[in-house]
Amino acid sequence: MGVEIERKWMPDKIPEEINGIPGKDIIQGYLCTDPVVRIRKEGEKYTLTYKGSGTVAREEYNLGLNEEAFMHLLPKCDGILIEKTRYRVGLSDDLTAEVDLFHGTYEGRIYVEVEFRSEEEANAFCPPVWFGMEVTGLKGYSNAALSEGRS
Amino acid sequence: MGVEIERKWMPDKIPEEINGIPGKDIIQGYLCTDPVVRIRKEGEKYTLTYKGSGTVAREEYNLGLNEEAFMHLLPKCDGILIEKTRYRVGLSDDLTAEVDLFHGTYEGRIYVEVEFRSEEEANAFCPPVWFGMEVTGLKGYSNAALSEGRS
Numbered sequence: 370m371g372v373e374i375e376r377k378w379m380p381d382k383i384p385e386e387i388n389g390i391p392g393k394d395i396i397q398g399y400l401c402t403d404p405v406v407r408i409r410k411e412g413e414k415y416t417l418t419y420k421g422s423g424t425v426a427r428e429e430y431n432l433g434l435n436e437e438a439f440m441h442l443l444p445k446c447d448g449i450l451i452e453k454t455r456y457r458v459g460l461s462d463d464l465t466a467e468v469d470l471f472h473g474t475y476e477g478r479i480y481v482e483v484e485f486r487s488e489e490e491a492n493a494f495c496p497p498v499w500f501g502m503e504v505t506g507l508k509g510y511s512n513a514a515l516s517e518g519r520s
Numbered sequence: 521m522g523v524e525i526e527r528k529w530m531p532d533k534i535p536e537e538i539n540g541i542p543g544k545d546i547i548q549g550y551l552c553t554d555p556v557v558r559i560r561k562e563g564e565k566y567t568l569t570y571k572g573s574g575t576v577a578r579e580e581y582n583l584g585l586n587e588e589a590f591m592h593l594l595p596k597c598d599g600i601l602i603e604k605t606r607y608r609v610g611l612s613d614d615l616t617a618e619v620d621l622f623h624g625t626y627e628g629r630i631y632v633e634v635e636f637r638s639e640e641e642a643n644a645f646c647p648p649v650w651f652g653m654e655v656t657g658l659k660g661y662s663n664a665a666l667s668e669g670r671s
Contacts, residue, residue: 438555
């Protein structure tokens with residue numbers, strides 16, 4: 370439902386900024402990666418997500434699933450399930466950094482994503498040092514690529 | 521993207537009204553039926569559709585797929601693939617009747633659907649005699665139920 374505008378980084382260590390913030394466990398799998406058709410369990414919330422093509426700005430729809438539908442679709446997913454814990458760290462300017470610590474196959478991987486309200490805001494954003502290397506739009510760094518074992 | 525408001529009937533013979541109208545071949549399958557997650561090939565157009573719950577009015581999103589994505593998702597579908605030819609018959613009042621003649625497992629089955637712009641319009645609509653029995657919202661008459669062999 371609309372366009373998602375985001376940038377993404379890869380910190381080289383677990384950021385201290387998540388200390389004291391409760392994490393939410395996420396499991397997600399991919400039915401298709403081009404376009405992305407993804408199912409996700411985050412806490413007790415189940416979602417089917419469709420993402421069109423694009424790097425910074427891409428069409429995205431988040432549609433409700435129930436637990437039964439999620440469990441029905443889970444074995445249809447390809448490749449590797451993505452397991453991670455997400456911490457939401459407030460930044461200045463009403464922005465939020467989503468810090469994902471991966472488990473399972475990708476144990477130790479860390480991503481930070483920030484979603485913006487416009488491309489202007491995305492371009493103007495100055496990332497703090499702890500974000501590390503920017504990987505926005507780089508092939509092989511998407512969760513979809515991780516699910517395919519391409520990373 | 522938005523709400524679909526429609527009513528549905530089951531003519532007991534092939535309506536003469538489709539004579540001379542070119543039909544479009546449709547193949548569709550279901551990844552999930554509650555909520556509905558459906559893939560469809562109509563001519564050379566490929567779509568992923570999500571439908572929330574509801575009978576006359578239900579949330580519906582139609583999202584683009586490509587041929588490769590469709591072929592990737594096809595073997596993930598459950599049960600019976602739905603094959604049909606669709607004829608669009610213009611009615612008065614800017615409304616269109618979609619007449620579906622089924623093939624394959626459901627050869628001989630016929631459905632007519634009309635989509636409306638509001639629930640008021642749907643309720644006020646007076647169906648022509650050739651539409652036959654109304655099956656709007658009846659369990660077992662949806663394409664999803666047909667795919668499950670529940671009909």
